[in-house]
Every structure is written in structure tokens, then in C-alpha cells.
Amino acid sequence: MSELLELTVAQAARGIANGEIAPDEYFEAWRMAAATDDLNAYLWRAEDGVGAEGPLAGVPVAVKDIFCTEGMPTTAGSRILEAYVPPYTSTAVRHLREAGAGVLGKTNMDEFAMGSSNENSAYGPVLNPWDRGRVPGGSSGGSAAVVAGGLAPCAIGTDTGGSIRQPASLCGIVGMKPTYGAISRYGMIAFASSLDQCGPLTRDVTDAALLLGAMEGRDPCDSTSVGIEGGVELPSREGLEGVRFAVPAELAHDAIEPGVRTVFEETLKTIERLGGEISEVPLPHAEHGISAYYVIAPAEASSNLARYDGVRYGMRVEGGGDLIEMYESTRAEGFGDEVKRRIMLGTYALSSGYYEAYYGRAQKVRTKIAADFDAAFAQFDFVVTPTSPSVAFKLGEKTDDPLAMYMNDFFTVPMPLAGIPAISIPAGLATPEGGGPRLPVGFQIAAPAFAEQRLLDAAYALEQGIGFDAKPGGDD
Amino acid sequence: MSSELEAVIGLEIHVQLSTRTKMFCGCELSFGDEPNVHTCPVCLAHPGVLPVPNEEAIRYALKIGMALECEIAPRSIFHRKNYFYPDNPKAYQISQYDIPLAVDGRLGDIRIHRAHLEEDAAKMIHVGDSGRIHGSGASLVDFNRGGTPLVEVVTEPDLRSAAEAAEWARLLRETVRQLDVSDVNMEEGSLRVDANVSVRPSGSEELGTKTELKNMNSFRFLERGVEAELQRQRELIEAGGTVEQETLHFDPSDGTLTSLRSKEEAHDYRYFPEPDLVPLAPTEEMLREARESLPELPAARIERYEEQMGLEAEPAKFLASDPGLGGYFEEACRVAGAEVGPGGGGVEPRVVANWITGDLTATLRQRGDEEDFADPTVSAEDLAALVLMVTEKKISHGSGKAVLAALVVEGGDPAAIVEREGLAQISDAGELESIVAAAVEANPEAAEQIKAGNQKAIGAIVGAVMKETKGRADGGEVNRLILEQLGD
Numbered sequence: 001m002s003e004l005l006e007l008t009v010a011q012a013a014r015g016i017a018n019g020e021i022a023p024d025e026y027f028e029a030w031r032m033a034a035a036t037d038d039l040n041a042y043l044w045r046a047e048d049g050v051g052a053e054g055p056l057a058g059v060p061v062a063v064k065d066i067f068c069t070e071g072m073p074t075t076a077g078s079r080i081l082e083a084y085v086p087p088y089t090s091t092a093v094r095h096l097r098e099a100g101a102g103v104l105g106k107t108n109m110d111e112f113a114m115g116s117s118n119e120n121s122a123y124g125p126v127l128n129p130w131d132r133g134r135v136p137g138g139s140s141g142g143s144a145a146v147v148a149g150g151l152a153p154c155a156i157g158t159d160t161g162g163s164i165r166q167p168a169s170l171c172g173i174v175g176m177k178p179t180y181g182a183i184s185r186y187g188m189i190a191f192a193s194s195l196d197q198c199g200p201l202t203r204d205v206t207d208a209a210l211l212l213g214a215m216e217g218r219d220p221c222d223s224t225s226v227g228i229e230g231g232v233e234l235p236s237r238e239g240l241e242g243v244r245f246a247v248p249a250e251l252a253h254d255a256i257e258p259g260v261r262t263v264f265e266e267t268l269k270t271i272e273r274l275g276g277e278i279s280e281v282p283l284p285h286a287e288h289g290i291s292a293y294y295v296i297a298p299a300e301a302s303s304n305l306a307r308y309d310g311v312r313y314g315m316r317v318e319g320g321g322d323l324i325e326m327y328e329s330t331r332a333e334g335f336g337d338e339v340k341r342r343i344m345l346g347t348y349a350l351s352s353g354y355y356e357a358y359y360g361r362a363q364k365v366r367t368k369i370a371a372d373f374d375a376a377f378a379q380f381d382f383v384v385t386p387t388s389p390s391v392a393f394k395l396g397e398k399t400d401d402p403l404a405m406y407m408n409d410f411f412t413v414p415m416p417l418a419g420i421p422a423i424s425i426p427a428g429l430a431t432p433e434g435g436g437p438r439l440p441v442g443f444q445i446a447a448p449a450f451a452e453q454r455l456l457d458a459a460y461a462l463e464q465g466i467g468f469d470a471k472p473g474g475d476d
Numbered sequence: 477m478s479s480e481l482e483a484v485i486g487l488e489i490h491v492q493l494s495t496r497t498k499m500f501c502g503c504e505l506s507f508g509d510e511p512n513v514h515t516c517p518v519c520l521a522h523p524g525v526l527p528v529p530n531e532e533a534i535r536y537a538l539k540i541g542m543a544l545e546c547e548i549a550p551r552s553i554f555h556r557k558n559y560f561y562p563d564n565p566k567a568y569q570i571s572q573y574d575i576p577l578a579v580d581g582r583l584g585d586i587r588i589h590r591a592h593l594e595e596d597a598a599k600m601i602h603v604g605d606s607g608r609i610h611g612s613g614a615s616l617v618d619f620n621r622g623g624t625p626l627v628e629v630v631t632e633p634d635l636r637s638a639a640e641a642a643e644w645a646r647l648l649r650e651t652v653r654q655l656d657v658s659d660v661n662m663e664e665g666s667l668r669v670d671a672n673v674s675v676r677p678s679g680s681e682e683l684g685t686k687t688e689l690k691n692m693n694s695f696r697f698l699e700r701g702v703e704a705e706l707q708r709q710r711e712l713i714e715a716g717g718t719v720e721q722e723t724l725h726f727d728p729s730d731g732t733l734t735s736l737r738s739k740e741e742a743h744d745y746r747y748f749p750e751p752d753l754v755p756l757a758p759t760e761e762m763l764r765e766a767r768e769s770l771p772e773l774p775a776a777r778i779e780r781y782e783e784q785m786g787l788e789a790e791p792a793k794f795l796a797s798d799p800g801l802g803g804y805f806e807e808a809c810r811v812a813g814a815e816v817g818p819g820g821g822g823v824e825p826r827v828v829a830n831w832i833t834g835d836l837t838a839t840l841r842q843r844g845d846e847e848d849f850a851d852p853t854v855s856a857e858d859l860a861a862l863v864l865m866v867t868e869k870k871i872s873h874g875s876g877k878a879v880l881a882a883l884v885v886e887g888g889d890p891a892a893i894v895e896r897e898g899l900a901q902i903s904d905a906g907e908l909e910s911i912v913a914a915a916v917e918a919n920p921e922a923a924e925q926i927k928a929g930n931q932k933a934i935g936a937i938v939g940a941v942m943k944e945t946k947g948r949a950d951g952g953e954v955n956r957l958i959l960e961q962l963g964d
């Protein structure tokens with residue numbers, strides 16, 4: 001049975017398609033594995049199996065607990081949705097099911113996807129399988145940890161400012177944020193509507209392509225969805241001959257850990273070895289990405305989270321008995337500190353008299369960041385950066401310093417602001433500052449909007465060139 | 477002094493569209509169904525749901541915008557209007573803010589500031605005595621109405637009296653009714669009117685501080701509410717006070733105005749562009765279809781009746797208010813060959829109009845009938861024949877009324893009724909002369925008074941002649957003969 005768990009999703013799907021593997025046996029093997037979760041990565045696990053038709057027949061998928069799943073609890077990592085069971089299923093999960101996949105479980109996450117360490121979950125932090133004293137990243141920390149920790153063959157998450165790519169990087173797996181609009185947001189609990197996008201967290205680039213292909217598409221339930229024209233094929237590119245990569249000129253950012261910088265530079269050499277070209281490109285506004293992001297995302301969140309008022313579903317605390325007290329008590333008890341912090345930030349940013357100075361100006365910065373990327377892609381095929389400035393940090397290390405926590409998103413925030421796709425692939429291991437066992441480092445590649453196929457092809461070629469095969473608890 | 481303070485009134489009208497489904501989800505619209513049967517995850521604002529605009533609602537809104545002669549925005553934007561209340565499940569209403577669907581129009585003499593699309597709130601039912609959420613034992617929410625498409629029409633502050641405001645609101649209702657996009661029923665809430673009211677010294681261009689009167693559910697209450705508020709403001713200013721900006725509720729049962737909230741309590745709605753929706757960009761096809769589907773609307777019809785058919789303002793307005801009535805009037809004119817001006821020789825449209833607005837309407841109303849001119853008891857042809865007989869003096873006006881009354885009751889051919897009832901006018905001059913002579917003789921007192929110059933006294937003798945002839949005499953001719961015989 002255990003050799004089933006060694007297979008990538010693409011390998012298993014091939015085995016199931018040609019009858020070598022029984023789909024329910026495959027699902028059951030993973031169900032047993034998921035049951036051993038000692039990372040606090042799952043909030044809910046499936047009792048039984050899946051359908052047997054389609055390209056993903058029998059494939060278990062771990063689903064971030066931000067996707068509504070009819071009949072299964074969906075909490076978004078929040079106390080306010082404890083015991084909430086949605087009456088409908090998100091389009092992304094429905095598409096996976098239609099391809100034959102099944103929900104293996106719902107994964108832990110930062111409350112309402114607000115966080116970079118998974119320490120903001122109302123249900124406790126997720127532990128990093130490489131070092132249980134460290135965070136898995138966030139907000140899709142549970143989805144990253146189950147794939148890295150051998151508790152699921154693949155997972156899906158959401159990325160608003162880096163919430164797929166950063167935990168993928170910290171857990172040594174592949175994580176991809178597609179173009180805004182590639183996958184329907186219907187049924188994905190909204191954090192920041194103009195930034196949120198669903199994407200895969202997988203062992204390798206091929207599996208990411210497989211899941212993306214199953215999930216993308218225009219959805220009549222999401223006016224902002226468009227899908228990916230021509231769909232997604234499994235990548236097969238060899239080498240990177242003539243492919244032009246650009247490194248942001250402003251990257252000399254002293255917050256990058258030396259170990260991360262070393263892996264990044266080695267990866268650039270690997271690209272050159274594969275025939276690719278490396279240049280520098282100015283992205284002058286990217287450094288304002290964090291500021292713009294931490295206005296726009298909280299502003300939208302303050303509105304999106306206002307519906308959790310205790311009236312129709314979820315938690316209700318009556319308070320003194322009148323309506324306002326009920327609202328206040330419910331939200332005071334239901335939301336955690338980081339969520340409250342962002343609701344207050346966002347409410348302030350949208351208030352009359354402050355709107356232009358904050359929200360209006362942040363939108364202008366956003367437009368300029370997008371223009372920077374447009375200019376870069378006129379000259380180059382891809383922009384590359386480290387995914388995260390550091391390897392996985394210790395639990396509790398940054399919880400008292402929100403600004404330090406926010407800086408984790410430095411490299412991942414500009415892409416959702418520009419709406420473009422980006423992927424993080426494991427590029428090597430580095431010793432954390434302060435010592436300890438070596439930990440994974442992610443390499444981020446960003447592409448123009450809807451260039452997912454080119455992005456996957458290049459990432460696949462680079463993945464072959466890097467040959468990353470380290471595992472948690474391995475020989476290091 | 478109060479006459480020197482001019483009223484300045486603007487209206488905000490919410491029109492519920494009669495689309496099949498709600499504005500942003502597939503739930504059917506309903507009125508009077510069991511509570512909470514027309515709901516889904518979207519209109520209950522479950523986590524993760526997204527709005528999808530109703531294309532039919534957009535088409536309806538385009539018709540309203542065009543009927544109000546507005547400019548249609550090529551790309552209008554939906555915003556979120558954020559506030560907490562149980563009837564607002566998302567805690568924001570999706571509405572249009574700085575770039576609405578339609579701007580700068582007019583209806584009649586009143587300019588339209590804007591018309592935009594939004595969604596309706598759910599309905600609250602407060603259990604307990606007060607009828608308001610404060611102090612009620614419990615509050616229930618019925619989400620059937622939540623998400624119903626609304627068009628909000630906002631006028632410029634061009635109205636100058638409560639009566640004008642009510643009359644203009646009626647014209648708007650009639651206009652929207654004829655577009656067939658709403659039930660426009662004020663009692664059921666498919667048409668809701670708020671008024672912004674202020675006063676200022678006559679001749680001033682500046683606007684005074686306004687108050688907002690909420691949700692008056694009939695035109696009569698609108699007029700009374702605005703009147704009451706104008707009076708309150710005038711008295712306040714005359715007493716040396718100043719008007720405070722606030723939102724008021726008018727209670728028609730006792731005519732009182734109560735403050736709902738002051739300026740300080742006003743919400744900060746934190747408007748921002750709705751990120752779940754793309755800009756609303758109507759296609760050429762949608763614009764063309766809306767344009768071509770517009771019927772001739774009351775305002776245009778009133779203008780045509782006045783300018784081309786020579787009607788006075790009142791009958792023009794009355795006849796144009798209903799397409800069935802207008803069609804009836806125009807058909808009767810056509811059959812009667814009615815033309816404007818002395819050149820026409822025959823009957824003028826205004827005479828036909830008078831018969832309809834006067835005698836026919838009165839007769840129908842007396843009978844307690846719905847004035848349904850799309851299916852009238854008296855056909856346009858018969859009415860035209862009747863009007864022609866009177867105009868050509870074949871029967872007297874009084875006989876005409878009698879024929880009309882008979883037509884309303886039993887129908888039939890007007891000429892046959894005239895024949896049967898012996899109503900044909902007395903055309904034999906000698907016969908009429910002798911009847912007049914007899915009447916003069918029988919009323920010596922009146923005759924003396926007329927001779928003495930009291931023209932009013934002639935009525936008694938005319939009455940006697942009419943009685944004798946059973947109304948078959950021409951009144952003008954009888955007058956002439958009486959004066960002739962009295963040697964005038």
C-alpha cells in the first residue's frame with residue numbers, strides 16, 4: 001500500500017486509467033495516511049471514497065477549509081463559522097469532483113486567509129513537517145503541510161497576497177497562483193475579492209498542471225471568471241533554450257536571508273545551464289506593493305466579513321439582548337485578533353474623508369505595479385524572485401510583530417495586485433538563521449496574465465534541472 | 477411672510493422591477509408568498525457566494541433611463557454601500573454610486589439627475605406593539621423581497637409645491653407603467669417615494685438646508701407630508717430658527733413628522749467599487765432594443781395633444797395618462813374627422829375631448845364602472861357619431877347627453893336611439909317660435925325683468941322651453957328668439 005503513496009497524482013491517475021490501480025484502494029490508502037495527521041493540518045477528514053470516472057478518478061484532494069463543501073463543515077479557520085455546514089459546493093471543488101477526484105479532508109488555515117504562518121487559525125497552528133517547531137507558512141498552511149508531510153497527494157488553496165506560494169515555499173512543494181479569473185471564486189469564502197484566486201499545492205509541476213486544468217474555466221456564477229483559453233496541458237518542455245528571465249533590479253533587499261539568497265543564485269545558474277538568459281529589470285513600484293496590499297485587502301475584507309453578524313448562520317452571542325449588542329458580542333467573540341485588526345484597518349481606509357488618501361491611492365499604486373510588469377514582459381518572458389525572504393520561521397517568532405509578519409509577503413504580493421500568475425517551486429535547502437536542520441527554499445516565477453501554459457512548461461523544465469528530491473525527516 | 481419662502485423639492489423614487497428573477501441570483505420574485513421561500517445561498521449572503529447581474533433588469537433599467545431622456549453610461553459601475561442591518565444580509569447593498577447607468581434626463585418640466593440600478597432589502601417584521609425594531613419583543617426577517625431589482629430615479633430640486641410634486645410623481649408612475657417594467661403599486665411597495673424638502677427666499681438661487689421625508693406610500697400622503705414639512709420649515713424660519721438636516725417620517729394618520737435620524741447619526745456607507753462585478757456595459761443590441769421598445773409616453777403624448785390637437789393642458793394630461801384612453805380619444809377624432817382650427821369646418825378634437833373627459837367619464841363613474849377605455853361600452857365610432865350629431869345641430873347638447881347615457885347602459889346605434897326617443901332637434905322655425913311665445917307669455921315676471929336689463933332672468937323662460945321640447949331645442953336659438961320677441 002505504501003508504494004501507492006509514493007506516486008505523484010499524474011502517475012496514480014495514469015495507473016487508475018489503465019486499470020493497474022483500483023481507485024477506491026488508492027483513495028483508501030490516502031484516507032489512512034490522512035488519519036495519522038499529527039501536524040494539526042486537517043480540520044475535517046472524509047469518511048469514505050470517491051467517484052471512479054474522469055481524468056482524476058480516485059484522486060483524493062485536500063481542500064483548504066475556505067472552500068464551501070455541501071454537507072461538510074467549512075470554517076475558514078474561524079470560530080465564527082464553527083459548525084457551519086454550507087448548503088452548496090464551490091465551483092472549484094465541483095470541477096475537481098466532476099473530473100473524478102474526491103475531497104480527502106478540509107485543511108487548517110489562517111482565519112479567513114489572513115496570515116503568513118497559520119498561527120491565526122482559531123483551531124491552533126499547523127506544524128511544519130520539516131521542523132515541528134516551525135510554521136508551515138500561510139494562509140494555506142494546512143494544504144501545504146499535508147502535501148509535504150505525506151498526508152495528501154495534492155491540495156488546493158487560495159492566494160491573496162502569497163497564501164499558496166509562501167507556504168509551498170516553506171514546506172518544499174509546488175504552489176501556483178493562476179491569473180485572476182482563471183478559476184471561479186464562487187464558493188471560495190472571500191477575503192479580498194479583487195485579489196483572491198484559487199490554485200493547486202502539489203508535489204511537482206505536472207500535478208499542478210493537472211489540477212489547474214481540472215479547475216479552470218469560465219463560471220456563470222462568477223462574473224469575473226474567464227478561464228484559460230485553450231485549457232491546460234501537462235508540461236513536457238526540455239531545457240530553457242532562449243527563454244528570457246528577469247530579476248527585479250530592486251531585489252538587493254537586505255531582508256533576504258543569506259541561505260535563501262544562495263539558493264536563489266544557484267537556481268539562476270541552473271537556468272543559464274539549461275540555456276535560459278538572465279537579466280535585470282526595473283520594477284520600481286513593487287516595493288510599495290506591501291503598503292498598497294495592506295490597504296486594499298483589509299478594505300475589501302472589512303466589507304466581505306461584515307455578513308458574519310449572527311443573524312442567519314454561524315455563531316451568535318446574544319449579549320445584552322438588543323440588536324447592536326448581539327452584533328458586537330458575536331463579532332467580538334467570533335473573530336480573532338488579526339481579523340479584527342484588518343477589519344479596523346479596512347474600515348478606516350474606506351471612511352469618508354480618508355478614502356482617497358488610502359484606498360484611492362493604493363489603487364493607483366496597484367495600477368503602476370501592473371504597468372511595471374507589462375513593461376517587463378514586453379522584454380522578458382518571466383520575472384523571477386525568491387518566494388519568501390526566509391525559510392520557515394519558528395512558531396511564535398513573529399506573532400507579536402505584525403509588520404515583520406507582513407514583510408513575508410514582500411515577493412508574493414505584487415503578482416496578485418497585478419492579477420498575473422506565479423508559481424513557487426522548491427529550489428533547494430538552506431540553513432535557517434540561528435542554525436538548525438536545513439529547510440526548503442522556494443523559487444518564484446511570474447508570467448503575464450493567462451500565460452499559464454508557458455509558465456508551467458518553464459517551471460517544469462527548471463524543476464527537472466534542479467532535481468529537488470529532499471523530504472521532511474530525510475537524510476539532512 | 478411665509479409666501480416669500482419658496483418651496484424647493486426633489487424626489488427620489490424607488491421602482492421595483494417586475495423581472496422574473498432577482499437582481500443578482502436566480503430566485504423568483506414574489507409578492508405575498510410564504511416568508512423565506514424565494515431564497516438561495518446568494519440572496520441569504522452565505523459565505524463565498526457571488527452576485528451575477530440580471531440581464532433582464534439591465535434591459536428594464538435601460539428602458540426607464542431612455543424614457544426619462546437620460547444619457548446612458550457606456551460603462552456604469554456597481555458599488556458596495558456598507559451598513560449593518562438584518563434586512564441587509566451581506567451588510568452591504570450593491571448599488572450604483574459615482575457612475576450610474578443613466579444621467580441628465582427630464583420628464584415633463586422636471587430634470588432627472590440620475591437613474592441607477594440596485595437591489596432591494598429584505599422585509600423586517602417587528603413583533604410587539606411599537607412596530608419598530610426598538611422596543612419590539614422580537615424581529616423576523618423575510619428574505620423573499622431581498623435582492624429584488626430596483627431602479628432609483630433622482631430628480632433635480634425642480635419641484636415648487638407639494639401638489640406639483642405629487643402630480644409629477646403620478647406622471648412618473650404612469651410613464652413607468654407604460655414601459656411595462658414594474659407594477660408601480662405604491663401600497664405594495666413596488667413604487668416608493670422619498671422627498672427632499674427645503675425652502676428659500678423667493679428669487680434666491682441658493683438651496684436651503686433640506687430634510688428627507690421617507691417612504692410615503694400614496695400620492696396623497698406624499699402631498700400632505702411635503703405640505704406639512706414645508707409648513708414646519710416656514711414656521712421655524714419665521715420664528716428665527718434654522719432647519720436641521722435630518723430624515724423624517726410622516727405619519728398620515730395624525731399628520732405628524734418624527735425624526736428618524738439627524739445628520740450626526742447619518743451612516744458613513746464606505747462606498748467602494750464592487751470587486752465581484754465587472755462594469756455594466758450595455759451592448760449595441762441592448763441599447764437598440766430598449767430604444768425601439770419605447771412606446772409613446774405620456775409626456776410626449778400630452779405635448780402632441782396640446783400642440784397638434786389644440787387641447788387645453790388638463791384634458792391633454794387626462795387623456796394621455798392612459799394608453800387605452802389616449803387611443804380611444806384619437807380613434808374617435810379620426811372617425812369624426814376632427815381637425816384643429818376653423819378650416820376644419822367640422823368638429824374639433826377639443827370638442828371630442830370634452831365629451832370624453834366630461835360626460836362620458838362622469839357617466840361611467842356614476843355607474844361605478846372602471847373607466848376601461850381599452851374595452852369601452854361606447855365604441856369610439858358611436859361616440860364620434862354622437863359628437864357629430866350635436867356639432868351639426870341634429871340634436872341638442874342635452875339630448876346628446878341622454879343618448880350617451882342610453883349608450884352606456886344598453887349600447888346600440890346612436891342614430892337609432894335619437895329616432896326612438898324622438899330627440900331630433902326641432903328644426904321647424906315656426907314651431908319653435910310659437911313654443912317660445914307661449915313660454916314668454918307664461919312667465920310675465922321674467923319677461924319684465926329681462927326688459928329691465930336683467931339678462932339672468934332669461935333662464936326661467938329657456939327652462940320652460942326646454943321642458944316643453946324635452947330638450948330638443950337648440951339653446952342658442954331659443955335665447956335669440958326670446959330676446960327677439962321681447963323686442964330687443
Ligand SMILES: [Zn+2]
Pocket residue numbers: 498501502503514515516517518519520623
Ligand atoms: Zn436567491
